[in-house]
Amino acid sequence: MSEILDFAGIGAGPFNLAVAALLQGQACRSQFFEAKQQFDWxxxxxxxxxxxxxSYLKDLVTPVDPTNPYSFLNYLVAKRRFYDFMNAEQDAVSRxxxxxxxxxxxxxxxxxxxxxxxxSVExxxxxxxxxxxEGQVRSRRLCVGAGKRPYVPENCKHLLSPKCFHAIDIAKRNLNVAAKRVAVIGGGQTGAEIVLNLLNHHWGEPAExxxxxxRSNFLPLDETPFSNDWFTPNYVACFRQWNTQQRAKLLREQKLASDGISPxxxxxxxxxxxxxxxLQKDGxxxxxxxxxxLEKLSHSGQYQLALQNNFNGDAELLNADMIILCTGLEECLPACLGDIGYLLARDEGGQLQLQDDFSARLPGQKQSRLYLLNMGRHSHGIAEPQLSLSAWRAACVVNSxxxxxxxxxxxxxxxxxxQTPSLRKAQVA
Structure with a gap:
């Protein structure tokens, strides 16, 4: 039999990259497998x-290991651009x-x-x-960080085409919107960026x-200090102690802290x-x-969007030549886990039950351990799918x-x- 690895990773996105970076130099035989020919994000x-x-300080390693050579600051120094970066005084790092x-x-x-x-995984x-x-690999522990898949509403799937598509690959498309009526569906950051590029004629000048x-308006990202407290290890620890109904309620309330539009x-x-x-009235x-x-999408020479106005209940009809779906991503187990996916413990709502170290609950007393990254929003809170806690999340996995x-x-x-146990009302004997 071939040598058994201590740790294997599926996928080389940011979450598994953080784990790999924090594992460097440790007595751990590890290997990460990525289907792509080279890294891209x-x-x-x-x-x-x-x-x-x-923030660039919430990179792959800095929050838990600030002297790690794989930090963003070390990247700037290695690229000989540290001073230029600082002097540019950018509000944010470009994607x-x-x-x-x-x-x-x-x-x-x-x-x-x-x-x-x-x-496949057995x-x-x-x-x-x-x-x-190329063969088989055995590993005592497995970490899956394969990312999410584009979410396409059911009432749009039957019309997917080069003129009706999800925005996930828009920059790679040979797009021409000149003189076309374009409808963008979705009020988050991606939708906002695509609308801005359409209006700046990045793909030609659209007619409309x-x-x-x-959402009730085109709403901003909630990045105020107290909302940012939701993206801390302390909040995650508390979130994990609350019941399923309370967690779901909080996730709905906190939507704009992760999915709002940058000011x-x-x-x-x-x-x-x-x-x-x-100023450009003929544009x-x-x-x-x-x-x-969007209640219904149909096509007969042009796209017809049947809309429900949530303000007054009116039924409205919008026509377009092209549809761009900015409808986000959804959690999914990769196909390679098909043989063991049914074994993973779930709560009453069908959500995966992940433990503190982001490992899945498997039946029986298993010596092996399966870690699932970017799949624990319902178990670990709003920060779990975000980059904010990449280093901390990876550190939890590495420690485990x-x-x-x-x-x-x-x-x-x-x-x-x-939550404050010391303030809890004393039980009456």
Whole structure:
């Protein structure tokens, strides 16, 4: 039998990159398998002037290991741009530069194997058996960080085509919107960036741009200090102690802390709206439609969007030549876990039950351990799918794998008392 790895990873996205970076130098035989030929990170969304919504200090390693050589600051120094970066006084890092940082880390890590697609995984009790085209690999622990898939509403799936598509790969498309009526569905950051690029004629000058959102307005990202407390280890620890119903309620309330539009993007949009409306009256027509649900999408020479106006209940009809779906991503187990996916414990709502170290609950007393990253929003809170806690999340996994506290993951409590046992009303005897 071949040597058994201590740790294997499926996928080489940011979450598994953080784990790989924090494992470097440790007595742990590890290998990460990535189906792509080389590293890339959402290349289809690399639009002009797209900016990160997360601080560069919340990189792959800094929050738990600030002297780690795979930090963003070390990347700047290695690229000889540290002073230029500081003097530029940017409000945020561009998505292009952060992707370059991630690629820089990936190229330096010796245990990443590209062009290696894991076809299936078997649970052998004390280890996992991974089947790849080039052979089999055995590992005692397995970490899946394969990302999410584009979410396409059911009432749109039957019309997917080069003129009706999800935005996930828009930057890679040979798009021409000249003289066309374009409808953008979705009121989050991606929708905002695409509307801005349409109005800046990045793909030609459209005749009309219609922006449709279920939200009551085109709402900003909630990045205020107290909301940012939701993206801390202390909050995650408290969130895990609350019941399923309370967690679901909080996740709904916190939506804009992760899915709102960056204020700088909103400002650029409004300024562009002003120019088109008052200064360039013969240019692209603009229609903003918040508070609308897409009830039905049909096509007969043109696309017809049947909308429900949530403000007054009216049924409305919108026509377009092209549909761009900015409808987000959804959690999914990768196909390679098909043989063991049914074994994973779930709560009453069908959501995966992940433990503190992001490992799945498997039946029986297993010596092997399966970690699932980017799949624990319902178990760990709003921060779980976000980059904000990449380093901390990875440190939790690494500590679990090594069986010791290599990294300090017990952060200070912060200013907000999410729960205070000492103030709990005493029980009457």
């Amino acid at each position: 959402h290349p289809g969304l690399m639009l002009p002037n797209a900016m990160m919504q997360t 292009q530069e952060y992707a370059d940082y991630l690629g820089w880390v990936a190229n330096k890590l010796p245990n990443l194997q590209f062009s290696s697609s894991v076809e 649970d052998r009790g004390d280890h996992f058996l991974l089947q790849l085209p 741009v219609s922006w449709v959102s279920r 700088i993007t909103l400002k650029a949009l409004y300024q562009r709206f002003y120019q088109l409306t008052h 692209t027509r603009l229609g903003l439609y918040p508070g609308r649900c 794998v090594l069986g010791k506290t290599l990294y300090d993951t017990g952060q200070a409590t912060g200013f907000t008392h999410w």
